[in-house]
Amino acid sequence: MDKTQFTLKLKELDAKNKNVIDLYNEISALAMEFGTDKAEKSARRNAYYLSMEFLIGRSFYNNLMELGLLQETKEILADKGIDINVFEEIEDAALGNGGLGRLAACFLDSAAGLGLPLHGYGIRYKYGLFSQAIQNGFQVELPDDWQRFGDPWSIRREDEKRLIKFADMEVAAVPYDMPVFGKRTNNLRLWQAEGSEEAQKISEYLYPADDTEEGKILRLRQEYFFSAAAVGELVEKHVKNHGTDFNSFPSYNTIQLNDTHPVLAIAELVRILTADYKIGFENALGVAEKTFSYTNHTVMPEALECWNAEIVKKILPDVYSVLIEIHRKQTQDLTNLGCSDKEISEMSLYSSGSFSMANLAVYVGKTVNGVAQLHTEILKNSLFKTAYKYFPDKFENKTNGITQRRWLMLCNNELSALIDGAIGKGWRDNVSELEKLNGCIEQITESFTAVKSQKKKQLFDYIKKCEGVEIPDNFLVYSQVKRLHEYKRQLMTAFAVLEIYYGIKNGTVKNFIPSVFIFGAKSAPGYKRAKAIIKFINEIADKINSDVQTNNLLKVVFVHNYNVSYAEKIVAGTDVSLQVSTAGLEASGTGNMKFMMNGAVTCGTMDGANIEIVEKAGFENNYIFGATVEDIEKLKREGYSPLNYLSKPEHRKAVETLTDGTFSDNGTGCFKDLYNSLTVGASWHGADNYFVLYDLESYVNALLTINRDYNDKKKFAIKQLKNTANSAYFSSDRTIKEYAEQIWKI
Numbered sequence: 001m002d003k004t005q006f007t008l009k010l011k012e013l014d015a016k017n018k019n020v021i022d023l024y025n026e027i028s029a030l031a032m033e034f035g036t037d038k039a040e041k042s043a044r045r046n047a048y049y050l051s052m053e054f055l056i057g058r059s060f061y062n063n064l065m066e067l068g069l070l071q072e073t074k075e076i077l078a079d080k081g082i083d084i085n086v087f088e089e090i091e092d093a094a095l096g097n098g099g100l101g102r103l104a105a106c107f108l109d110s111a112a113g114l115g116l117p118l119h120g121y122g123i124r125y126k127y128g129l130f131s132q133a134i135q136n137g138f139q140v141e142l143p144d145d146w147q148r149f150g151d152p153w154s155i156r157r158e159d160e161k162r163l164i165k166f167a168d169m170e171v172a173a174v175p176y177d178m179p180v181f182g183k184r185t186n187n188l189r190l191w192q193a194e195g196s197e198e199a200q201k202i203s204e205y206l207y208p209a210d211d212t213e214e215g216k217i218l219r220l221r222q223e224y225f226f227s228a229a230a231v232g233e234l235v236e237k238h239v240k241n242h243g244t245d246f247n248s249f250p251s252y253n254t255i256q257l258n259d260t261h262p263v264l265a266i267a268e269l270v271r272i273l274t275a276d277y278k279i280g281f282e283n284a285l286g287v288a289e290k291t292f293s294y295t296n297h298t299v300m301p302e303a304l305e306c307w308n309a310e311i312v313k314k315i316l317p318d319v320y321s322v323l324i325e326i327h328r329k330q331t332q333d334l335t336n337l338g339c340s341d342k343e344i345s346e347m348s349l350y351s352s353g354s355f356s357m358a359n360l361a362v363y364v365g366k367t368v369n370g371v372a373q374l375h376t377e378i379l380k381n382s383l384f385k386t387a388y389k390y391f392p393d394k395f396e397n398k399t400n401g402i403t404q405r406r407w408l409m410l411c412n413n414e415l416s417a418l419i420d421g422a423i424g425k426g427w428r429d430n431v432s433e434l435e436k437l438n439g440c441i442e443q444i445t446e447s448f449t450a451v452k453s454q455k456k457k458q459l460f461d462y463i464k465k466c467e468g469v470e471i472p473d474n475f476l477v478y479s480q481v482k483r484l485h486e487y488k489r490q491l492m493t494a495f496a497v498l499e500i501y502y503g504i505k506n507g508t509v510k511n512f513i514p515s516v517f518i519f520g521a522k523s524a525p526g527y528k529r530a531k532a533i534i535k536f537i538n539e540i541a542d543k544i545n546s547d548v549q550t551n552n553l554l555k556v557v558f559v560h561n562y563n564v565s566y567a568e569k570i571v572a573g574t575d576v577s578l579q580v581s582t583a584g585l586e587a588s589g590t591g592n593m594k595f596m597m598n599g600a601v602t603c604g605t606m607d608g609a610n611i612e613i614v615e616k617a618g619f620e621n622n623y624i625f626g627a628t629v630e631d632i633e634k635l636k637r638e639g640y641s642p643l644n645y646l647s648k649p650e651h652r653k654a655v656e657t658l659t660d661g662t663f664s665d666n667g668t669g670c671f672k673d674l675y676n677s678l679t680v681g682a683s684w685h686g687a688d689n690y691f692v693l694y695d696l697e698s699y700v701n702a703l704l705t706i707n708r709d710y711n712d713k714k715k716f717a718i719k720q721l722k723n724t725a726n727s728a729y730f731s732s733d734r735t736i737k738e739y740a741e742q743i744w745k746i
């Protein structure tokens, strides 16, 4: 099918008496036919991205755009009296939690856009990340049955299903292919588990609760399930195309392990080669060493998975034997290198009855990368310090990126058009041309401000519709949207907003420019404190929004069910991007990049990719505050007494709203628990583990400085535009080129 045929068929499509879902499925099917018709065969050498999450978001608009059909479709539908925005009723495919899953989706998009053969492997969950409702200010989780609208962007490949064996059951892995359109069409293959009721559970939920042994076993099954399906298929293809000489396997296949979830793929490859093809163990391990690379995404201990060896032995006895064998080899290798016993135990993939997936990946992987400069330095100097001492050449940095196709062209058509007018359209194919904007910023500040107002208006209309909160035109917009976690410090923003609120009321904050603080975040279902923070923010929002003395100056909104589609609207309509994690804890962040590209200034700490953002866009065009990694280390060394930072009355007043009856936690005691976490700590950490009180004062000052600076609209627009103009480095096109050239050699 060519484009003329597509338009013809679309024009012929009878739209009358059809509901949105039917229309969605029919138009998507047409576009799929158009797109898959021109798909090419796989390349000689391919890279594969194994990831537990792909946070794709909505495919409809993005795929039409990638296929060059968006504008025509919009016009033809308009002729039929249909607004293309009606398809926003179709909810996101949220097969991921947050940054890591969205990164995987951005990477696939960029590779297709650049014409590089990178394919994804993951799980086709029946239910994606829960849909979030807010009741009485509390998060309530509802199942996200994303397939209820149909799934026109996937093709089931019944004939390519595989059998995955566990000690106690066999499970069919049925592939669903989602083409990734761009300059070339790549493939995202998601496996669905079929068979007995037990078997189906494997692809039912994203991250089922793992606080019980049963839950842990299910998680282990999920990880093995998709890793084994992927590796098994690649081996089979290799044998079919090249025979059983596996020395050439790494010349055709390179596999990137996205975090520790797919790391069992290493053991599985060794298992298949030794058991099914009778390759010697050392040779098989050698093949694995040339095939796999590992990306670390976090230094938070809960994400560095360790599997209880007894469980692995029970569920996957053959994989267990391989792991023990790799461990034996590792110990021998490290002894030969002259490592001390202590060093060996630090790097060991097996110790005290459990397997460390990170240590396995570091030992076998040909490269290990962090996701921002600071993060990679932390890997080298602390998390994997010993491994870095012996294998320095394995370590490299690949600073994350985001795709400008979804995060600028699609979500901010207006700004994209403005850029076209200023520097031409070349940046759409070659994103580094965005830098040309630096040469004409002064000339476009007024039109930029007009675009920003327009995007704010669209965002405010949407918030009115979804949240029922009205925000007056042209309020200054501060946004903090991301998963809810103590280290991301939404609680610190909540306190800062309260201080500003009380300051406006008592006259200490003067000439405040009307502003709104937008929060959006989901909390892990079992994470009590994060849920308490959501409740706290909602209480604050209620109080402030209903205060007639201040509500022409200050509004707070917590948008419910934050997801990719909401993010597209928020990043485009924001002036100030809040990126305030405790220094050293946010590996990179990618939300920060989306905001930057859309012309928001960053108000943030020296953490993750914020550092590189302000280096590229200029410190003077952003607002950096708070403790650095070195400051935090010093505080930890010398002792930190958070109570000292409560001595100022304005800080104390804000923090004590948790306990003084200002707000109700509906009798749950969750606010008191938050208060205690800051002031006394808990059995597993000291008081204020994330240095909220330490950074609070400089944070409030930064927010107020921004508010004052906004008085000079032109100067502020220049700062914002400097961010857009220097954002090309944070395109995932740049990241993917680096992976392709330096790791994958594709």
Ligand SMILES: *Cc1c(COP(=O)(O)O)cnc(C)c1O
Pocket: 097, 098, 099, 102, 481, 482, 483, 562, 563, 564, 567, 588, 589, 590, 591, 592, 594
């Ligand atoms: C980009 C994105 C994230 C990651 O945000 P961070 O601020 O980097 O944590 C999380 N969720 C969604 C829906 C996103 O689009």
